[in-house]
Amino acid sequence: MKEFVWDIIGYLIPGYLVIILFNFFITSNIGVKNDFLFSWELLNPAYVLIVLAYVLGFIVYGLTQFKICIQDLVIEKTKKFKISKFLQKYHSEIWKDEFENSQALIAAKRRLTDDGISEASQMKVNEIRDIFMSRNPEMDQKIYTFMFRASVFDHTSTILMIFAVIALIGSFLQLFGLHFFKYESVHIILYISFPFLCIRLGNAKRYFYSISQRIPMSNLK
Numbered sequence: 001m002k003e004f005v006w007d008i009i010g011y012l013i014p015g016y017l018v019i020i021l022f023n024f025f026i027t028s029n030i031g032v033k034n035d036f037l038f039s040w041e042l043l044n045p046a047y048v049l050i051v052l053a054y055v056l057g058f059i060v061y062g063l064t065q066f067k068i069c070i071q072d073l074v075i076e077k078t079k080k081f082k083i084s085k086f087l088q089k090y091h092s093e094i095w096k097d098e099f100e101n102s103q104a105l106i107a108a109k110r111r112l113t114d115d116g117i118s119e120a121s122q123m124k125v126n127e128i129r130d131i132f133m134s135r136n137p138e139m140d141q142k143i144y145t146f147m148f149r150a151s152v153f154d155h156t157s158t159i160l161m162i163f164a165v166i167a168l169i170g171s172f173l174q175l176f177g178l179h180f181f182k183y184e185s186v187h188i189i190l191y192i193s194f195p196f197l198c199i200r201l202g203n204a205k206r207y208f209y210s211i212s213q214r215i216p217m218s219n220l221k
Contacts, residue, residue: 006144006148008054008059010151010152011053011054011057011058012053012054012057013053013063013143013152013155014051014056014060014061014152014155014158014159015054015056015060015099015155015160016053016054016058016126017156017159018053018056018060018159019049019052019053021159021163024182025163025167025180025181025187026180026181026182027179027180029179029180035189037120042105052054057155058161060155061100061155061160063158063162064154064155064157064158067071067080067158067161068092068154071090071091071092072092072093073087073089074087075087075090075091076091076205084093090202090206092206093204094206095209095214096125098210098212099125099210099213099214100125104214104217105128107123107219108128108132108217109121109123109128112128112131117131117204121202122145124220125213126182128211128217129217131215132216133215136216139215139216142213142215143212143215143216146208146211146212147208147209147212149204149208150205150207150208150209150212151204151205151207153202153204153208154201154202154205156199156201157197157198157202157205160194160195160197160198160201161194161195161198163191163194164194164195164198165193166181166182166204167181167187167194168191171185
């Protein structure tokens with residue numbers, strides 16, 4: 001039940017953030033009439049907002065997965081260039097490469113071998129992790145907590161990146177008389193800060209995600 005509640009909250013948080021940012025950045029002149037098929041006054045605005053935030057949360061989740069795929073693809077394609085050493089640390093699977101030769105993983109493989117699993121030395125990190133997760137169900141809540149934090153950081157990074165891109169596009173469209181984003185001093189400062197915040201949020205996501213992946217091997221039952 002707790003996991004179900006946290007799952008819902010995990011979609012609502014990015015959904016509400018999108019709504020709040022749109023309300024803050026979008027100009028009022030692009031509003032639409034609210035009586036397309038029926039009068040919205042028939043519905044409770046709070047319930048409508050919850051549903052909208054929940055759906056937007058799913059959209060953000062999909063965009064986050066797309067972002068990760070593109071990010072990893074770009075990093076892998078630049079391996080032959082000098083800049084690859086700088087970009088490599090932003091790969092979503094970098095934690096796994098760093099964990100491969102750690103003493104914790106070596107100890108985990110040794111424990112499985114002692115338990116009669118002869119193929120332990122050839123197993124992948126995720127396979128070993130799954131075994132210890134099944135042996136330590138009491139760790140599920142702790143693992144889920146760190147994964148939840150990583151997810152929130154990742155989705156927030158995606159949202160800020162989207163708004164930064166939209167703001168950049170909007171600045172060019174203004175030349176053609178199309179105005180849909182606000183460009184007052186405070187808004188411009190926020191637009192400029194978003195890319196830097198995305199990087200910091202991405203680092204926080206990788207930090208908490210790597211912890212959630214390593215936790216099962218910290219208790220070698």
